[in-house]
Amino acid sequence: MEIGTVLPAIAFYLFASTACICALMVVIARNPVRSVLFLIMTFFSAAALFVMLGAEFLALLLVIVYVGAVAVLFLFVVMMLDVDFVELKQGFAQYLPLGGLLAFVLTVELIVLGTTFRLPENFSAQVPIEQGVSNIEAFGLVLYTDFAFFFEAAGLILLVAMIGAIMLTLNKKKGVKRQNVSDQVARTPKDGLELIDVKPGEGLS
Amino acid sequence: MAEFFTMLFDTNTPLGWFIVKTLIILAYVAVLLISLAFLLLADRKIWAAVQMRKGPNVVGAFGLLQSFADFLKFVFKEAVIPAGVDKPIYALAPVLTLLMAFITWAVIPVAPGWVITDLNLGVLYILAISSLGVYGVILGGWASNSKYAFLGAMRSTAQMISYEVTIGLVLITVLLLSGSLNLTVIVEAQTGGFWHWNGFALSPITLIMFPMMIVFFISALAETNRPPFDLPEAESELVAGYQVEYSSTFYLLFMIGEYLNIVMMCALITLLFLGGWHAPFDFAPFTWLPPVLWFAIKVCCVFFMFSMVKAIVPRYRYDQLMRLGWKIFLPMTLIAVALVGAWVTFVINGA
Numbered sequence: 423m424e425i426g427t428v429l430p431a432i433a434f435y436l437f438a439s440t441a442c443i444c445a446l447m448v449v450i451a452r453n454p455v456r457s458v459l460f461l462i463m464t465f466f467s468a469a470a471l472f473v474m475l476g477a478e479f480l481a482l483l484l485v486i487v488y489v490g491a492v493a494v495l496f497l498f499v500v501m502m503l504d505v506d507f508v509e510l511k512q513g514f515a516q517y518l519p520l521g522g523l524l525a526f527v528l529t530v531e532l533i534v535l536g537t538t539f540r541l542p543e544n545f546s547a548q549v550p551i552e553q554g555v556s557n558i559e560a561f562g563l564v565l566y567t568d569f570a571f572f573f574e575a576a577g578l579i580l581l582v583a584m585i586g587a588i589m590l591t592l593n594k595k596k597g598v599k600r601q602n603v604s605d606q607v608a609r610t611p612k613d614g615l616e617l618i619d620v621k622p623g624e625g626l627s
Numbered sequence: 628m629a630e631f632f633t634m635l636f637d638t639n640t641p642l643g644w645f646i647v648k649t650l651i652i653l654a655y656v657a658v659l660l661i662s663l664a665f666l667l668l669a670d671r672k673i674w675a676a677v678q679m680r681k682g683p684n685v686v687g688a689f690g691l692l693q694s695f696a697d698f699l700k701f702v703f704k705e706a707v708i709p710a711g712v713d714k715p716i717y718a719l720a721p722v723l724t725l726l727m728a729f730i731t732w733a734v735i736p737v738a739p740g741w742v743i744t745d746l747n748l749g750v751l752y753i754l755a756i757s758s759l760g761v762y763g764v765i766l767g768g769w770a771s772n773s774k775y776a777f778l779g780a781m782r783s784t785a786q787m788i789s790y791e792v793t794i795g796l797v798l799i800t801v802l803l804l805s806g807s808l809n810l811t812v813i814v815e816a817q818t819g820g821f822w823h824w825n826g827f828a829l830s831p832i833t834l835i836m837f838p839m840m841i842v843f844f845i846s847a848l849a850e851t852n853r854p855p856f857d858l859p860e861a862e863s864e865l866v867a868g869y870q871v872e873y874s875s876t877f878y879l880l881f882m883i884g885e886y887l888n889i890v891m892m893c894a895l896i897t898l899l900f901l902g903g904w905h906a907p908f909d910f911a912p913f914t915w916l917p918p919v920l921w922f923a924i925k926v927c928c929v930f931f932m933f934s935m936v937k938a939i940v941p942r943y944r945y946d947q948l949m950r951l952g953w954k955i956f957l958p959m960t961l962i963a964v965a966l967v968g969a970w971v972t973f974v975i976n977g978a
């Protein structure tokens with residue numbers, strides 16, 4: 423075999439097995455923080471697989487969005503938890519039947535799907551864009567032309583979600599002193615300072 | 628024998644390619660580490676000069692060997708690992724910081740063709756890696772099992788995530804102007820004297836790009852936890868933030884990673900706004916200097932600005948920092964992206 427074909431295969435199995443093992447470890451790991459770390463490794467391996475498919479842009483987006491932002495939030499939340507490991511163990515028997523059932527159903531579904539799914543007879547791996555155009559240009563060419571409305575609709579939905587999230591968490595507390603920078607900058611000795619000529623022996627009332 | 632050697636360094640064979648790339652990477656690492664030692668010294672000297680002190684001047688002539696002495700001191704000290712730490716993660720954090728700081732340099736071109744990988748999505752790669760840099764901080768803070776370290780890590784992470792948004796948007800303005808995410812292409816688009824550089828171009832767009840350069844500089848200060856945004860390490864409140872439980876070599880790794888990130892930001896400002904390796908005037912005698920030297924000079928100039936800011940600007944309060952990031956820089960850069968986009972579409976492309 424040519425080394426040029428062996429290397430990608432080795433790389434694929436390396437990344438794929440890393441992803442699978444790390445995904446398993448997410449569930450198995452005792453410590454929730456380690457679970458999140460394994461989740462990050464899973465994301466990262468998935469990104470590496472994307473690179474191997476030639477989808478560099480997607481891979482980097484996966485790293486930026488999921489690893490760089492979403493997983494950090496997960497980590498924040500998990501780190502704040504006060505985890506009692508003894509208590510964690512105790513729940514195991516209680517959740518086993520439900521979890522086992524869910525796993526069983528999912529496995530059956532996957533097996534059914536895997537055995538019945540057939541590619542169409544005339545199927546060929548389609549390359550929708552002309553070669554020689556980089557990933558990001560190819561995305562731009564369809565995203566801002568053919569799918570401009572969908573793209574904008576997605577943006578609008580995100581905007582609404584963002585406003586909703588802000589409205590949920592925004593509560594103007596009373597009695598909190600807020601800083602108004604322009605007021606502070608505009609302040610002169612005239613506003614804040616009063617010179618009083620105190621007569622000797624009288625004081626101020 | 629000669630044939631054997633040409634085969635070893637022939638980039639067309641897998642082995643030769645591997646050997647050549649490894650050598651290039653080793654050269655990058657060596658040059659970076661050695662220049663880092665002197666930049667660190669320069670940082671301290673500049674800081675001292677502003678405060679009318681002499682700074683380190685004992686080890687070697689003018690204290691030139693101070694960084695190496697510090698290096699040895701750190702390596703030979705005892706690594707104290709506090710009780711109750713999560714050992715694997717505790718050890719992973721500084722290594723991760725250093726690793727992320729190094730692999731960003733893979734796409735930084737220092738002269739025409741002098742780059743480890745000329746990635747087409749170079750800018751995106753830098754964004755991705757810098758977003759991973761947060762992990763070194765957050766894991767170090769958490770694994771230390773200390774309140775101060777954890778608070779420092781929280782502050783640092785929130786700060787880095789906030790300013791990453793600004794940095795990303797400023798990057799977009801540059802990308803729009805040069806029409807590529809490849810750093811080499813971005814530099815090539817600024818070929819010529821300083822009146823072609825993105826930061827100082829002789830065109831109305833400079834009214835936007837010059838402020839963008841300043842915004843990028845300030846965001847870079849925040850992103851690398853440099854003063855005046857060194858709240859994660861605020862020694863008066865948090866001792867040293869997420870690094871407080873680290874000693875010896877672990878601390879050294881954190882420190883090298885931090886300074887490498889600073890130099891990387893300097894290099895990025897050079898590439899994006901200051902014309903990379905191009906001489907400020909495109910005629911002799913300025914063009915006599917090799918391009919890589921011009922690149923180094925520019926990086927040093929930006930680093931000088933980093934040091935000066937550290938010396939003369941007082942530390943921000945946390946709410947001021949967040950206000951600056953979200954309420955001033957974010958709207959500013961968003962408007963700038965729209966304006967630059969309009970400029971590129973309607974003026975440059977004349978649609």
